[in-house]
Amino acid sequence: MKKIAVIGSGNVGCATVQRIAELEIGNIVMTDATEGVAKGKALDIIEAAPVLGYDVEILGTSDYSDIEGSDIVVIAAGVARKKGMVRDDLMKVNANIIKEVSEKILLYAPDAIVITVTNPLDIMTYATQKCTGFDTNRVFGMSGMLDSSRFAAFIAMELGISAKDVSALVLGGHGDSMVALPQYTTVSGVPLPELLPEDTIERLVKRTVNAGTEIVEYLKTGSSFFAPAAAIGSMVESIVNDQKRVIPASSYLQGEYGEDGLYLGVPVILGKNGIEKVIELELTESQQQAFSISADHIRKSILKLQL
Numbered sequence: 001m002k003k004i005a006v007i008g009s010g011n012v013g014c015a016t017v018q019r020i021a022e023l024e025i026g027n028i029v030m031t032d033a034t035e036g037v038a039k040g041k042a043l044d045i046i047e048a049a050p051v052l053g054y055d056v057e058i059l060g061t062s063d064y065s066d067i068e069g070s071d072i073v074v075i076a077a078g079v080a081r082k083k084g085m086v087r088d089d090l091m092k093v094n095a096n097i098i099k100e101v102s103e104k105i106l107l108y109a110p111d112a113i114v115i116t117v118t119n120p121l122d123i124m125t126y127a128t129q130k131c132t133g134f135d136t137n138r139v140f141g142m143s144g145m146l147d148s149s150r151f152a153a154f155i156a157m158e159l160g161i162s163a164k165d166v167s168a169l170v171l172g173g174h175g176d177s178m179v180a181l182p183q184y185t186t187v188s189g190v191p192l193p194e195l196l197p198e199d200t201i202e203r204l205v206k207r208t209v210n211a212g213t214e215i216v217e218y219l220k221t222g223s224s225f226f227a228p229a230a231a232i233g234s235m236v237e238s239i240v241n242d243q244k245r246v247i248p249a250s251s252y253l254q255g256e257y258g259e260d261g262l263y264l265g266v267p268v269i270l271g272k273n274g275i276e277k278v279i280e281l282e283l284t285e286s287q288q289q290a291f292s293i294s295a296d297h298i299r300k301s302i303l304k305l306q307l
């Protein structure tokens with residue numbers, strides 16, 4: 001059995017542990033900075049096992065040494081935004097948390113593949129890689145799978161069809177500058193532009209870009225966690241079972257899509273070695289322009305990072 005560590009046992013961390021347990025893809029260690037939180041929540045998830053029928057070990061702890069030898073580490077530690085905030089407002093406070101967590105990962109799980117979830121996502125993923133010094137193929141962020149799933153969900157709702165038959169693709173930064181790709185979005189193989197008029201697609205794209213904020217505005221004191229946990233679970237599963245799924249993820253770019261030295265959402269092949277390949281798609285001129293704007297935003301933010 002693989003050993004999977006989830007750092008941070010708040011909303012995202014707990015939903016992720018539950019999802020990974022249900023998938024039965026590894027034994028799990030969940031940690032939190034607040035004493036007792038991970039222990040209590042782990043116990044709660046363990047007590048659901050007889051009902052849900054999963055058979056994995058789950059340890060809750062505030063002792064980082066318990067992550068020793070983990071094969072995969074999910075970083076869900078950090079502050080979530082509240083109503084009225086943008087993800088970038090979290091940069092300073094969460095960079096400090098990423099630094100601390102990364103140092104522990106380096107110490108106790110130096111061979112792990114690391115999936116960063118903490119916001120602002122693309123910048124925190126960059127910070128994770130800088131602080132661990134790990135090869136870039138084994139440090140990446142969860143974003144595009146969530147954004148694509150949201151786009152797919154909105155398309156299914158609009159067409160009144162099963163979400164299962166929608167395959168959507170959203171790239172770029174996990175924020176206002178994300179780039180939805182309708183031409184690579186299909187319903188059972190039929191391209192989206194053949195199914196919906198341009199202005200409807202535009203409306204669904206706008207809702208997708210704003211989807212995290214839409215939830216924050218309802219919740220007021222926190223952000224989404226069920227769909228993020230579903231996406232993280234699928235990414236972990238693809239690694240553990242070497243599925244080589246093609247999933248959009250925040251990946252280190254080295255010339256792909258005309259960008260270099262930063263993390264941004266692109267389709268990748270995800271297998272036992274982490275990111276095995278970045279897939280380059282042809283973008284329209286305006287999509288390539290939007291992608292570059294996304295990259296410029298990330299570049300400027302990286303300059304403000306203090307690690």
Ligand SMILES: NC(=O)c1ccc[n+]([C@@H]2O[C@H](COP(=O)([O-])OP(=O)(O)OC[C@H]3O[C@@H](n4cnc5c(N)ncnc54)[C@H](O)[C@@H]3O)[C@@H](O)[C@H]2O)c1
Pocket residue numbers: 007008009010011012013031032033034037076077078079080081090094097100101116117118119121142143146174222223224225228
């Ligand atoms: N990438 C995405 O798509 C995505 C989606 C949802 C949430 N997020 C981000 O994930 C992060 C967590 O969100 P949440 O809703 O679970 O927040 P939350 O407040 O419910 O939980 C965060 C947990 O992290 C813990 N923590 C803080 N510092 C820590 C440290 N140094 N070590 C271990 N644990 C620590 C806190 O005690 C808390 O329990 C936020 O930054 C949020 O913005 C990202």
Ligand SMILES: O=C(O)C[C@H](O)C(=O)O
Pocket residue numbers: 080081087119174211212213215216223224
């Ligand atoms: O919106 C947030 O702050 C959390 C997350 O990034 C999301 O998109 O739901």
